Amino acid sequence: MQFANRIKQLKPYLFVGISRTIAAKRAQGIDVISFGIGDPDIPTPGHVLEALKSAADRPANHRYPESEGLFEFRKAVTDWYKRRFGVTLDPVTQAINLIGAKEGIGHAALCFLDPGDLALVPDPAYPVYGVGTMFAGGDVYPLPLNEENGFLPDLDSIPAGVARRAKVLWINYPNNPTGAVAPLSFFEKVVEFAKANEIAVLHDACYTEVTYDGYHASSFLQASGALEVGMEFHSLSKTFNMTGWRMGCAVGNADMVNALMRVKSNLDSGAPQAIQEMAIEALETPDSWIRQNNAIYQRRRDRVIAALRRLGLSPNEPHAGLYIWVRVPRGYTSASFAQTLLEERDIVVTPGSGYGEHGEGFIRLSLTIPDERLELGLKRLEGWKIPAPKVTAAG
Numbered sequence: 001m002q003f004a005n006r007i008k009q010l011k012p013y014l015f016v017g018i019s020r021t022i023a024a025k026r027a028q029g030i031d032v033i034s035f036g037i038g039d040p041d042i043p044t045p046g047h048v049l050e051a052l053k054s055a056a057d058r059p060a061n062h063r064y065p066e067s068e069g070l071f072e073f074r075k076a077v078t079d080w081y082k083r084r085f086g087v088t089l090d091p092v093t094q095a096i097n098l099i100g101a102k103e104g105i106g107h108a109a110l111c112f113l114d115p116g117d118l119a120l121v122p123d124p125a126y127p128v129y130g131v132g133t134m135f136a137g138g139d140v141y142p143l144p145l146n147e148e149n150g151f152l153p154d155l156d157s158i159p160a161g162v163a164r165r166a167k168v169l170w171i172n173y174p175n176n177p178t179g180a181v182a183p184l185s186f187f188e189k190v191v192e193f194a195k196a197n198e199i200a201v202l203h204d205a206c207y208t209e210v211t212y213d214g215y216h217a218s219s220f221l222q223a224s225g226a227l228e229v230g231m232e233f234h235s236l237s238k239t240f241n242m243t244g245w246r247m248g249c250a251v252g253n254a255d256m257v258n259a260l261m262r263v264k265s266n267l268d269s270g271a272p273q274a275i276q277e278m279a280i281e282a283l284e285t286p287d288s289w290i291r292q293n294n295a296i297y298q299r300r301r302d303r304v305i306a307a308l309r310r311l312g313l314s315p316n317e318p319h320a321g322l323y324i325w326v327r328v329p330r331g332y333t334s335a336s337f338a339q340t341l342l343e344e345r346d347i348v349v350t351p352g353s354g355y356g357e358h359g360e361g362f363i364r365l366s367l368t369i370p371d372e373r374l375e376l377g378l379k380r381l382e383g384w385k386i387p388a389p390k391v392t393a394a395g
């Protein structure tokens with residue numbers, strides 16, 4: 001049997017290795033505390049679950065859904081965009097349902113990239129932008145996200161030849177893994193760059209509602225001209241603790257949405273309608289619920305930041321997202337520090353290098369860990385003296 005190159009080229013999904021290490025430790029009876037994957041620990045809100053229960057009884061929901069999703073779902077999404085961002089969208093042509101944002105993000109590459117085409121992809125980044133590119137036969141041109149630039153890509157530093165060749169630009173704010181946010185002025189710049197170079201902009205906006213300190217994230221579609229060049233991905237997963245239900249959407253430029261609909265209608269038959277009905281209910285959740293949910297993460301953020309500072313580290317305090325992105329102590333790599341935390345403190349974090357070459361030198365801690373586990377984890381760090389790094393071959 002011979003497998004395709006795309007299978008051979010795949011690195012194991014970032015969290016597979018981590019899950020294996022945790023399982024091995026737990027098999028030895030060690031209580032490992034994981035700050036690894038970002039997967040909300042708090043249950044889906046009760047009113048949303050009730051919507052699923054009644055939707056499950058309706059026979060109309062027992063049959064094939066449409067790939068693009070229920071009109072009512074798309075209308076709920078565009079109504080939410082109007083309320084939340086002041087952006088007017090047509091539910092019929094400018095919105096589509098996704099089986100989780102990840103599904104749409106992965107498939108989007110098939111709409112824009114032929115073999116050998118170039119995609120501009122941030123580094124570090126959520127791995128699916130690059131993997132989707134590879135599946136489509138495209139090549140990734142990495143855009144480094146550095147602390148000096150506030151973890152925004154420096155569009156001016158992209159060589160003119162590369163910009164002209166590129167077909168798509170991926171961006172993601174609020175950002176995973178760095179926790180950075182982008183001002184609307186950055187999105188305006190992206191629109192100009194995209195127009196000048198005829199590039200499709202794909203914005204992953206999964207964390208716009210997970211924000212702290214009163215910060216209000218913008219949609220890319222608020223930038224003037226964005227609808228001419230871009231499409232935005234949203235997810236119900238993080239905002240409403242719905243990772244298990246697989247619900248997302250893409251909205252924006254009608255031709256781009258239509259292309260994604262055509263790809264999807266040839267590959268999947270849409271998401272279960274009963275779950276779309278849940279999502280409609282979720283999108284009508286009062287702001288007060290979202291604020292109270294975010295307050296839980298904000299408190300955890302403050303606890304983790306304080307504990308890391310006591311260790312002598314200098315974490316960025318994120319105004320959004322579910323992650324703390326922190327530089328490892330001098331002499332360590334992402335992997336060696338993550339390994340040391342696991343060996344010495346039985347704590348799991350994600351090595352930044354798993355998100356790309358420019359993630360090297362950082363680790364990521366997720367805030368989606370129940371309060372009592374988080375406190376137990378932070379207790380293990382209390383008074384810990386970080387050992388001198390082992391000398392590596394590189395010195």
Ligand SMILES: *Cc1c(COP(=O)(O)O)cnc(C)c1O
Pocket residue numbers: 038099100101102103126172176204206234235236237238243246247248
């Ligand atoms: C969690 C996450 C997603 C995936 O969202 P789903 O709707 O659960 O597929 C997409 N992008 C980023 C940056 C994420 O962190």
